[in-house]
Amino acid sequence: MSENSNIPFEQALEKLEALVAKMENGQLPLEELMKNFEEGSKLVKLCRGKLDALERKIEILTRDDGGSGQWRDFETDAAAGTRNAPSQDSLL
Helix, strand or coil: CCCCCCCCHHHHHHHHHHHHHHHHHCCCCHHHHHHHHHHHHHHHHHHHHHHHHHHHHHHHHHHCCCCCCCCCCCEEECCCCEEECCCHHHHC
16 A cells, blocks of 8 residues: 555545446456455545545634634544644644
């Protein structure tokens, strides 16, 4: 999965759609089907992480009530799959 970790969301989604199309064909040997399933699962996790990060950024911006909001990155704990938002003080 490391080769996919830095690809844009759209490219990851295209790869996922291609894998699903191959799998839906029903013509793959079991081993290749499992390989595609595992890769697809990794791509789903990657896409979900990118969407979650964007959603969190939007939450931070809208919490500012449209004032002088600025994009603020936040730290993610990829191993645990949790998000650590900036403290309230850093948003003011």
